[in-house]
Amino acid sequence: AQRVTQPEKLLSVFKGAPVELKCNYSYSGSPELFWYVQYSRQRLQLLLRHISRESIKGFTADLNKGETSFHLKKPFAQEEDSAMYYCALRGSNYKLTFGKGTLLTVNP
Amino acid sequence: SAVISQKPSRDICQRGTSLTIQCQVDSQVTMMFWYRQQPGQSLTLIATANQGSEATYESGFVIDKFPISRPNLTFSTLTVSNMSPEDSSIYLCSVRASGRGGSYNEQFFGPGTRLTVL
Numbered sequence: 001a002q003r004v005t006q007p008e009k010l011l012s013v014f015k016g017a018p019v020e021l022k023c024n025y026s027y028s029g030s031p032e033l034f035w036y037v038q039y040s041r042q043r044l045q046l047l048l049r050h051i052s053r054e055s056i057k058g059f060t061a062d063l064n065k066g067e068t069s070f071h072l073k074k075p076f077a078q079e080e081d082s083a084m085y086y087c088a089l090r091g092s093n094y095k096l097t098f099g100k101g102t103l104l105t106v107n108p
Numbered sequence: 109s110a111v112i113s114q115k116p117s118r119d120i121c122q123r124g125t126s127l128t129i130q131c132q133v134d135s136q137v138t139m140m141f142w143y144r145q146q147p148g149q150s151l152t153l154i155a156t157a158n159q160g161s162e163a164t165y166e167s168g169f170v171i172d173k174f175p176i177s178r179p180n181l182t183f184s185t186l187t188v189s190n191m192s193p194e195d196s197s198i199y200l201c202s203v204r205a206s207g208r209g210g211s212y213n214e215q216f217f218g219p220g221t222r223l224t225v226l
Binding site: 045 | 141149153202204216217220
């Protein structure tokens with residue numbers, strides 16, 4: 001079975017502060033990990049994926065297989081980063097399993 | 109990429125009735141998915157709908173309750189049958205299509221249908 005855990009339901013930081021959204025997963029094979037974001041009144045959209053090792057909007061995430069984690073990080077949070085963030089895992093069956101999400105609020 | 113539209117965007121329904129949600133994609137896609145997001149919960153996959161075959165349902169979801177049609181490569185419907193207040197949720201259509209970089213299959217989501225059952 002595949003499972004994704006986001007331990008923080010809510011996360012509040014001040015503008016300019018570093019932010020880390022935690023994600024841990026459980027999967028017996030080699031997973032693909034993703035971070036999706038949903039801004040207020042917008043649809044869910046892909047932020048980044050581990051396979052590309054990319055940085056999007058200043059966010060990065062490194063897959064740590066030893067710790068089965070895929071934490072999302074940004075060194076300096078901006079107010080426009082306020083949104084709901086979902087970590088997701090895709091196994092060999094092409095199905096996405098989502099975590100429960102973390103609501104990030106960046107205060108001015 | 110793929111742009112997905114859903115109808116209706118929201119509805120309020122009476123217990124015992126049924127609602128059909130439509131999903132339209134602006135390009136041909138093989139794999140379409142239907143998700144449910146209950147209040148305060150994460151997205152849960154209901155079923156996978158591939159054109160030309162019966163939908164594959166996840167554990168806890170059955171065809172009698174959530175019949176799905178997939179008549180072509182750009183369209184699908186999900187019906188929520190014999191509704192109860194527990195079916196109040198956001199229902200999302202999703203597809204796999206070429207995304208960033210062109211060669212990678214990315215999953216795109218529709219805007220969702222917010223259903224309230226009284």
